[in-house]
Amino acid sequence: MTQSSGAQDVIRCGLCRTSMAQMQCDTCYVNLCKACVGDHMLSEDSMDHRVGRLKIRKSSPVYPCCKPHTNKTCEMYCQACDLPICTECVASGVHKDHRISQIIKILECCKQYIQEDNLELQTQITPLYQKMLKRMLQRMKEIEENCEEADKAINKHGEYWHEEVDKIVSRLKTELQRLKEGKLNNLKDQVSDIKHTIFRISSTVGFNNDILNSNNLERAIGYTAQNDEFRKGPVCNDVLVPTFKAKKYQQEKFAELFGSLSTVKSEVLRIPSPVLSLEVEKALMNKVEIITMIPTGIPFLQDIALQGTEKIWAHGKKDTVVKLFNIHESKKIKSFKVLSMISFYGYHSNGISVTKSGDLIYCCSLYNTVNTVVAERTNILISLQDWSPRGVCITSEGDMLISMTHKENPPKVVRYSGIVDKQTIQYDAEGKPLFLIDDCLYLAENKNKDICVSGKGKVVVVRDMGKVRFIYGGFYSSEDRNQPLSPLSRRRRWRFVHAGHYRSQAFNPKGVATDSHCHILIADSNNKCVHIIDQDGYFLRHIDCGMKEPWGLCIDSDDFLFVADSRQNSGEIDKIKYLK
Structure with a gap:
């Protein structure tokens, strides 16, 4: 209820609610008619009421009525109870030891939030819809x-x-x-x-x-x-x-x-808005959980690739073999068994992946080949001549994406169907190179068919047709996700960080992976964490479980995250639950 009613918003008396207010108590901020001034002055409280003529101003606050004490208006606000309260509420002792503020200050905060909302609506959301x-x-x-x-x-x-x-x-x-x-x-x-x-x-x-x-x-x-x-x-x-x-x-x-009529596959037009990230964010756990830690014994562990839900391939920067581990035996660390070892040609393997049939695929930049391993026998699948393969991944349709570099030309990503190249991603709409020669070029395909490629200080996300959707350059914050929020702070918040203080080093993306919610997860070796962003490039949070140098990433069919924590002596693989 308010103290104003009628077609012309006539200000009514705050006590009798019927007569037009002509006076105002400057102590209680209550509007009064002349007949009720005496009763208000004699009210049973210790306050010194100062009543004067009502000054009608556009900025005069209209106080809410107190629900427990209907003859009172609420001039204060209890932070603990998240409620407006009157002087009798304070005197009753119900709000003893609670943090109480003048409600006029709360009004200023509310207006500030409303102004921020309006600013967002006018400068961010409206242009998106336009x-x-x-x-x-x-x-x-x-x-x-x-x-x-x-x-x-x-x-x-x-x-x-x-x-x-x-x-x-x-x-x-x-x-x-x-x-x-x-x-x-x-x-x-x-x-x-x-x-x-x-x-x-x-x-x-x-x-x-x-x-x-x-x-x-x-x-x-x-x-x-x-x-x-x-x-x-x-x-x-x-x-x-x-x-x-x-x-x-x-x-x-x-x-x-x-002949017949045909239509090109329609493209879903999305509005990349931070407002949409809030619903997606609800699927994330407030506190992640490490399910399994797999010590691999591989120095400078970098690349990992899942083979089903029970086995995982692992390979290190300076290792000449790739090893296959049984995930479920990780509970018995001493009895860990290496199931298979496939020799590589020297120290020049950059990326590994697994086909839908379960065969290992790896890149060999020494001989510029992409090889497949079937029944422990290595076969050359693709020979790239002057191009050096860097990363590889298998798409949902069974195609193969290969990132590659050249001594003279900008790096590129090529889609292969079998051994036939179907698509090349190398330049943006203005003809500028998308990738740099020293980019790590890890690859992942999102559930919406977007292609994610990690580069130097950025992750480039392109549509399956090759058009750039967005470029993510990292986001850091020192906010503590577990810090209690005041009632007025429980507003829309699109970006927040999982508990921890980050040093905000230069964003250094390595491995990328995607899950069933179209989240994009990015290993950041400099800041020792994993970034989670939504499919439109908006930051959701970090995952920080005490990792030393997160590198390779992969996600299984149950949305468990596997992180290759690269360490000088012996890298380990962490299996992490981060979704509810």
């Missing part, structure tokens, strides 16, 4: 133009088909006319021969009748029969009648031959 609106309107225009072009293409193709059909019809008619003329001419010749034969037969019959009608013995004795010649009958070559046999067709097949 940008999205602009993109959608542009898409509508593109659809109109594309559909118009498609309509023209359909008409043009239809005209082409009509022309082709007309050509076929004309050709068939010409051929039919030729056949008709040839067949008819053949028949005309045979008809002419038959007519001539009939004439000869008729002449012979007339000659024979003349002999029969005469008594000339000489003609009768000299008669020679011609019936043998005519008895054979007429010889006629049958002529095939030309016909047109139309082929039967299915309408679907005919339409398929003509």
